[in-house]
Amino acid sequence: MSDAPVALITGGGSGIGAAVARRLLDAGHRVTVTGRGEERLRGFAEQLGRPEGLLTIPGDAADHEHVRAAVDRTVEWFGRLDTVAANAGYATHDTVAEGDPAGWRDMVLTNVLGPALLVRASIDRLKETRGRIVLVGSVAGHVHTPGNIYGATKWAVTGLAENTRRQVTEYGVGVTLISPGRTETPFWDTYGSLPPGHLLTADQIAESVVWAIRQPAGLDVNTVVVRPVGQPV
Numbered sequence: 001m002s003d004a005p006v007a008l009i010t011g012g013g014s015g016i017g018a019a020v021a022r023r024l025l026d027a028g029h030r031v032t033v034t035g036r037g038e039e040r041l042r043g044f045a046e047q048l049g050r051p052e053g054l055l056t057i058p059g060d061a062a063d064h065e066h067v068r069a070a071v072d073r074t075v076e077w078f079g080r081l082d083t084v085a086a087n088a089g090y091a092t093h094d095t096v097a098e099g100d101p102a103g104w105r106d107m108v109l110t111n112v113l114g115p116a117l118l119v120r121a122s123i124d125r126l127k128e129t130r131g132r133i134v135l136v137g138s139v140a141g142h143v144h145t146p147g148n149i150y151g152a153t154k155w156a157v158t159g160l161a162e163n164t165r166r167q168v169t170e171y172g173v174g175v176t177l178i179s180p181g182r183t184e185t186p187f188w189d190t191y192g193s194l195p196p197g198h199l200l201t202a203d204q205i206a207e208s209v210v211w212a213i214r215q216p217a218g219l220d221v222n223t224v225v226v227r228p229v230g231q232p233v
């Protein structure tokens with residue numbers, strides 16, 4: 001069994017998650033990516049030439065059994081687990097006073113419950129490797145904007161990151177919150193258009209995620225906020 005480190009990324013078939021997976025594979029890591037879209041995961045694997053170090057698992061990041069099964073299968077397949085990255089998430093792009101509540105439940109479950117389930121399912125394995133938890137948050141989880149339901153879910157992720165760190169640091173497990181500013185990803189597909197101004201790329205955010213993952217043992221980077229130049233808030 002290879003000693004190469006192993007990462008599990010939720011929502012890894014596109015956008016930031018896919019960019020992180022590509023960079024980790026290029027760096028010699030073995031990677032599991034999960035996502036709801038089996039066809040999208042298959043296309044991602046084919047795009048990369050189906051490397052031996054890539055495992056794709058369809059599943060719902062907000063379903064405890066799916067998340068636990070993904071962790072178990074990763075360990076069975078690769079023999080260890082060093083990093084988990086809670087990347088799955090989306091926005092309904094509406095507001096608390098004017099939006100459509102029909103979409104809020106799934107967004108809250110994916111964005112808030114999903115990361116908590118990943119921590120719960122993986123922590124025993126991460127204790128063994130003294131690994132790292134990466135939660136992908138958002139600038140919207142640090143800056144209030146009027147009526148922003150999505151922002152409220154990311155404020156919850158900001159709190160979850162610190163609450164988790166305070167519990168798991170005694171086990172030698174690191175926790176890093178990566179909070180991107182405006183980034184050109186499928187996140188904006190349901191919005192209808194890209195926001196104005198300069199946007200970051202998924203690869204630029206992936207650089208920050210991989211940088212955090214590859215920090216030396218015993219060093220814990222906790223919060224990284226990455227904005228494009230020109231984004232004032």
